Amino acid sequence: MKKLLLTGFEPFLKHPLNPTMKIAQELHGVEIGNYKVHSEILPVEFNQTGDIFIAHIKEKSPDAVLSLGLAGGRSQITPERIAININDGPADNRGYQPVDEPIIEGGPDGYFTTLPVRAMVEKLNEIGLPAKISNTAGAYLCNHIMYRALQFAAEERPEMKAGFIHIPASHELAVQQGGRMPSWSHEDLKAAVYTCIEVLAEE
Ligand code: PCA
Secondary structure (H helix, E strand, O other), X not given: OEEXXXXXXXXXXXXXXXXXXXXXXXXXXXXXXXXXEEEEEEOOOOOOHHHHHHHHHHHHOOOEEEEEEEOEOEOOEEEEOEEEOOEOOOOOOOOOOOOOEOOOOOOOOEEEOOOOHHHHHHHHHHOOOOEOOEOOOOOOHHHHHHHHHXXXXXXXXXXXXXXXEEEOXXXXXXXXXXXXXXEEOHHHHHHHHHHHHHHHHHO
């Protein structure tokens, strides 16, 4: 059986909860196709998260890494195509706010995902779950960990697949935000992530 490291994030900015946390926790230990899922929840801190994440990868030696993040305001499941070498955005959960910093000094400008994002999107649409490939993961923590995983894979684990999926808000989060963002049921969000892992397993 192959190993999948699945990550979710803690709440951040104005969001009192992060739907990726519950999804990752509920899929922990589950077998999907030929993958067994191991889940971890990551903090939203520029100076800690990448190293914590790489330590999990080194400890678990997964065959693939799939990271999840909330993209509040998006209405579709959006597997990310590319990660870029930039930290920039609002203050993180520790109050640190980077401006135009490289993630890795002298590192490549970007890395393309090694997950089957086209097949994931096609499958999701086929089963009636709206999805499209996203060409920007932003420059915040989600982009940061996607870049770190792909950089680590390129340097040290060429066989390890890695990538990132942004998901919309859950209804629970949208209600707490006064209903001002598009939202999905937790069950549909989880089914979408499950389906993406199935597609990965079928590759
Ligand atoms: N989304 C943020 C960071 C944590 C999360 O769930 C992002 O899109 O960068």
